[in-house]
Amino acid sequence: MKVTTLLLSGLLTSTIVLANPYESEQEELASVIETGQKSSMLLLKTLGGNLKKHMKAGGPIAAAEFCMTNAFTLTDKVGNDLGEDVTVKRISLKERNPANRPATDEESTVLNTFQALQDNNILLPKYLVEQVNKDTYKYYKPLSINKGVCLKCHGDISKDKEVEAYIGENYPADKATGYKLNDLRGAIVVTIKK
């Protein structure tokens, strides 16, 4: 009888001890997802808003010039605004800027997985989360060619000789053309340190 009670209380204690880390893990994941969502939306809004503004003011060349000179700086700035524990970037399997190639095997795996899902008509998840190590997570958001305007510079760019020449000159190894509406273009990666 005594042994049973002991065992029982032992079990109870260990359940309680286990319950806490589990809960805090869930909480940590929830906060990672929230930061990922907020950060990727901020980047999209910043880049999208500026693209629209420059397209309207100066057409695709002005907009491409903006993308070329500012996409990186702006991405960095968004990262800075988010605090030193958060960084954002864009990656693609068919990149225009070589700096936007996936940097790790895991980043490639995520892009290949998104592409495989899309190729099989399976709706993409809103995000995926990678646990890099005990304190670091990566939040991935798929990016699609979701507006007609993207095709100006990522579709059949031979339709506009000026755009074609500009891209050819500035990105001699460009792979980011030939897309159609709704194609997967890449992903936003938000790296979050806890």
Ligand code: HEC
């Ligand atoms: C006016 C031309 C132009 C338009 C319109 C445009 N882009 Fe781009 N895009 C570029 C340029 C130039 C780069 C390379 C930027 C750099 O050097 O970082 C780029 C880079 C990217 C990248 C980073 C990966 C890579 O290939 O280097 C993504 C993702 C992307 N564009 C998605 C989009 C989407 C989605 C749209 C529509 C909402 C869009 N772009 C509209 C010119 C354009």
